[in-house]
Structures are given as C-alpha cells and as structure tokens.
Amino acid sequence: MKILEHIAQEIVEKTSEILDFPISITDNEGYIIGSTDKDRIGLFHQPSLEVIKKNVMVDCKSELEKKILPGVSAPIKFNNKVIGVLGIVGAPREVEKYVQLVKNQVEMMCQEAFRNEMVELKEKMVEMFVHQIIQYKEKGSEKTDYIHQYAKLLEFDLHKDRACLLITINCPSEIKSANKEREEILGSFQYFQKEVLSFLNLIFHENKDDIVSLIDFEKYIVIKSLPYQKSYLSLLESLEEKLKKINSFLETKYHVSASISAGDISNSLQGISESYQNAVKAMNIGIKSNQESKIFVYNERETLLWMLPKELVPDYRNKLLKLVTPLIEHDSYEVLSSTFVGFCKYNMNLSEASRNLFIHRNTIIYRLEKISEITSLSTSSFEHCMLLYTAIQCYEETKQKSGV
Numbered sequence: 001m002k003i004l005e006h007i008a009q010e011i012v013e014k015t016s017e018i019l020d021f022p023i024s025i026t027d028n029e030g031y032i033i034g035s036t037d038k039d040r041i042g043l044f045h046q047p048s049l050e051v052i053k054k055n056v057m058v059d060c061k062s063e064l065e066k067k068i069l070p071g072v073s074a075p076i077k078f079n080n081k082v083i084g085v086l087g088i089v090g091a092p093r094e095v096e097k098y099v100q101l102v103k104n105q106v107e108m109m110c111q112e113a114f115r116n117e118m119v120e121l122k123e124k125m126v127e128m129f130v131h132q133i134i135q136y137k138e139k140g141s142e143k144t145d146y147i148h149q150y151a152k153l154l155e156f157d158l159h160k161d162r163a164c165l166l167i168t169i170n171c172p173s174e175i176k177s178a179n180k181e182r183e184e185i186l187g188s189f190q191y192f193q194k195e196v197l198s199f200l201n202l203i204f205h206e207n208k209d210d211i212v213s214l215i216d217f218e219k220y221i222v223i224k225s226l227p228y229q230k231s232y233l234s235l236l237e238s239l240e241e242k243l244k245k246i247n248s249f250l251e252t253k254y255h256v257s258a259s260i261s262a263g264d265i266s267n268s269l270q271g272i273s274e275s276y277q278n279a280v281k282a283m284n285i286g287i288k289s290n291q292e293s294k295i296f297v298y299n300e301r302e303t304l305l306w307m308l309p310k311e312l313v314p315d316y317r318n319k320l321l322k323l324v325t326p327l328i329e330h331d332s333y334e335v336l337s338s339t340f341v342g343f344c345k346y347n348m349n350l351s352e353a354s355r356n357l358f359i360h361r362n363t364i365i366y367r368l369e370k371i372s373e374i375t376s377l378s379t380s381s382f383e384h385c386m387l388l389y390t391a392i393q394c395y396e397e398t399k400q401k402s403g404v
Helices: 002-018 046-054 092-134 142-153 182-204 231-254 269-288 300-311 314-328 333-345 350-357 361-375 382-402
Strands: 023-027 032-035 058-060 071-078 081-089 162-169 211-214 219-225 258-266 295-297
Touching: 002 023, 002 032, 002 071, 002 081, 002 092, 046 058, 046 071, 046 081, 071 092, 081 092, 092 142, 092 211, 092 219, 092 269, 162 182, 162 231, 162 269, 182 211, 182 219, 182 231, 231 258, 231 295, 258 269, 269 295, 269 300, 300 382, 314 333, 314 361, 314 382, 333 350, 333 361, 333 382, 350 361
Parallel strands: 258 295
Antiparallel strands: 023 032, 023 081, 058 071, 071 081, 162 219, 162 258, 211 219
C-alpha cells in the first residue's frame, strides 16, 4: 500500500524517539521501507513473508548471513487487510509487550494518512470542477459532459438555486517578498491557501450542497446553495457579519483584509458561470468606486452603466474622445469633470448635487457653464449630457489603462 511507503520512515523515526528499541517496517512483499538503521532500507526480510501469509505475530531469530535481527514481527492491517509488517528488534520476550501498542499506533497513522489523502483528492476535484464551471461558455461542448461527470462524483446538483460569492484578498507582501527563496515562497503560498480555505469553509460551508474553493492565490469562490425562497436575502444580510469574522482572522494572522462580492441567483450550469462573472463585475465596480463598505452586490443597471464605455466599438470611442478633447486639455479638467459627473450622479439636480458634493449651487452652475463653453455641449440637455458623460468615462478608462 502506497500510504505505508510514504509514512513508514516518519513512523519509525517518531516511534524510535520514545522507544529504546530499533524498529523496522516492511511492505507487503517483505522489503524494508522504514528502519531505525537506514542502511537496512530496501533489504528483503524473510520472516515478514511468514507474518503476511499467516497474519500472526512471529519471533525472529538472529541470522547474520540473511541480515535478520532478533525480535518480534507483527502484521500491520488496513481495512482488515495486511499491508505490511512491523518489526521491533530485541529479545523477543522483552519487546513483545511493546509490539501491540506500536502496531496500533502505526495502523492509526495509516488511517489518518488515508483520510488526509482523500480530503486532498476531493479538494483537487472540487478545484478542477469549479474552474470548469466558471469558464463554461458553450452548450453542447465536450466540457459539458466532463462537468456533469464531476458533478455526479461530487453529488452536486447543477439545477438547484445557487449564487456565487467572490472573496478577494490583497496579497501579503511578506509572502510575496522577492528576497525569499522560490521553495519558501511556494511553501508560504500553499500554507496561506490552506489556512484561508479552511477558515472560509467554517464560515460558508453550511450544508452538503455548498462548495468553497480557491481560484488563485488572492481569490476564493463560494457556490452557495439557496434551498428556501428567502435564502438569497438571508445570505446577503449575513455577509457583513461573515466578512467581519474573515477580516478578523486575516488581520490577526496575516495583516491583510478581504472584500466580498455576490452574483445573482442561478439554477443551471450556464447560470452558475454567469453568477460568478457578475460577482467579478460587482467586485471590479466596488473596488474602483472606493466604497467604504467592502461588500458588493451585483446590480445589473449599475453594471451596464459601468460597462458602457468598455463595450463601444473603437471608432465610436475615438469620436467621443475627440468630442471631449478640449475639456481634457483644459487646466481645470479634473475639477470640471468631477463636478459634471457628480451633477449627473445626483440626477442633474442642482440642489441635490450641491448638498452631496459640498459645493455651493452657484459654483456648480459656473462650472457647468464653463464646460458648455469649452465643449460646445449644453449641460442643460439630457442628450448632450449623456454624450459628455460617456466621453469622460471613456477617457478615464483609457487613462487608467495607460497608467497616466
């Protein structure tokens, strides 16, 4: 059994620290795979075959030519099957009182190693399954069959109501430090991921239909089941408390914090993918808007407005940028454009804009008139304001991409 091979030497070394007798472990073919004397690893141990065959403890007599040491050998079992042999070197009557104790410990360690291996295997399956879902785009493709196979293995019903949550963590600088060796960096990454994933499971994994997985080092996904009519509303209401717990954990251990975004409700493979993409959009909008809250919920109207400049064809974008160029080149562009955007945000209502922007009403009127003078666009016209607003958004996006 491979598990015994992987942990045999570790078992021997840990047990030898407590027991003052040399120890060895052989595989189910009689070859030593763990020993206090490392020179014996790989040697064939004839008495072990008798132990495996008869499934009983046997005394071993010293045979120097066959490199057999005196002691007691006992079968190691896993799921009622003999997978190897434990040997304790010494006078048989003296060491046999320790054999059963050590044998039980070895079998327990095998069980634990097997459970850990199964947990890791399931985590990898979930991770691959999640990546396939969030990248899903086309119906009827080979990937669809692949995803359905994984769903069946994981007992994941693709047709239940669900919503995707995205948890984004700012990357710990000490872990990313360029001064660290590659192996140390990778080790830190893996430890960080395991810790965060384990904590997020505690917070979000409330029933068997929930999935929590990592996307990359900084991003984690929760595919949350919504079994009742008001489950989505309850989920959104619980996010503030959940984020407090997450950030308390992250700030205490790693001096970082997280944000959460929520996609909309879905009940299909395509829907889960779209819910995740919408959570990503909500996160991008929330981060760029510098909101005080770090919880961002997908809102289709806000998202469409945010995406508008990104979806325009290049020729149309260029025409809009040309339209706003005189304003861009003006020395007071930043002040004028921010006042205009604020004016639009507050429904082109001077009183509301003045109150929320903390600017005197007459100052806003002056700046809007200045904009009209520079651009030849009327800020009292809804159509002109719509063109100007979109043009400014296009320019700001271009500026952000160029790093200006």
